[in-house]
Amino acid sequence: GNSVTQMEGPVTLSEEAFLTINCTYTATGYPSLFWYVQYPGEGLQLLLKATKADDKGSNKGFEATYRKETTSFHLEKGSVQVSDSAVYFCALSIQGAQKLVFGQGTRLTINP
Amino acid sequence: DAGITQSPRYKITETGRQVTLMCHQTWSHSYMFWYRQDLGHGLRLIYYSAAADITDKGEVPDGYVVSRSKTENFPLTLESATRSQTSVYFCASSEVLGGGETQYFGPGTRLLVL
Numbered sequence: 619g620n621s622v623t624q625m626e627g628p629v630t631l632s633e634e635a636f637l638t639i640n641c642t643y644t645a646t647g648y649p650s651l652f653w654y655v656q657y658p659g660e661g662l663q664l665l666l667k668a669t670k671a672d673d674k675g676s677n678k679g680f681e682a683t684y685r686k687e688t689t690s691f692h693l694e695k696g697s698v699q700v701s702d703s704a705v706y707f708c709a710l711s712i713q714g715a716q717k718l719v720f721g722q723g724t725r726l727t728i729n730p
Numbered sequence: 731d732a733g734i735t736q737s738p739r740y741k742i743t744e745t746g747r748q749v750t751l752m753c754h755q756t757w758s759h760s761y762m763f764w765y766r767q768d769l770g771h772g773l774r775l776i777y778y779s780a781a782a783d784i785t786d787k788g789e790v791p792d793g794y795v796v797s798r799s800k801t802e803n804f805p806l807t808l809e810s811a812t813r814s815q816t817s818v819y820f821c822a823s824s825e826v827l828g829g830g831e832t833q834y835f836g837p838g839t840r841l842l843v844l
Contacts, residue, residue: 652832654835660837660838661820661822661835661836661837661838662820662833662835663835664832667832707772707773716761716763716778716780716831717763717775717778718763718775718833720772720773720774722771722772723772723773
């Protein structure tokens with residue numbers, strides 16, 4: 619079946635630290651990969667995505683590269699800010715299917 | 731305002747009561763989805779709809795009913811609420827393109843079943 623495994627949280631970092639949140643997947647077919655972010659009290663919103671192997675998604679200083687050989691889509695940011703505190707979800711969808719399969723989410727807290 | 735809205739934002743009900751959560755989108759997206767979010771489980775798909783009058787089960791459909799008579803609305807009904815249905819419910823929508831479509835989420839409904 620299709621599944622997403624995320625690095626367990628919570629993760630706590632100091633401002634300006636380097637961030638990595640690991641995400642690996644199992645999928646039949648050719649998945650598209652996503653990172654969604656959920657700020658406190660809000661719904662999820664798309665942070666970045668990649669639709670084929672070796673694509674790099676980027677947004678707001680965050681990056682993730684679609685690695686087919688390691689079935690991974692790790693989220694990175696070089697220098698985090700307090701405003702990046704949120705829950706981050708890795709997800710996949712299979713081509714031709716609109717449904718998303720989510721990881722469990724990783725809560726990130728950035729201290730000033 | 732354009733976008734996807736949910737109502738109510740907060741709801742407290744009692745076991746056995748029927749509850750309907752509303753979802754409305756203004757983009758005319760073909761697909762709509764209902765998820766529940768629980769600690770330790772991430773988001774799990776309850777039901778989804780590919781178009782008006784077309785619905786299908788997701789991962790956790792038991793105890794829920796949906797309908798979609800109009801493209802823009804996708805209500806979720808708990809026919810007889812149970813405590814295990816206490817959760818945060820999110821509605822989402824997406825277009826149909828070539829693949830990798832973004833889903834757009836509403837702000838959520840926080841439901842407490844006593």
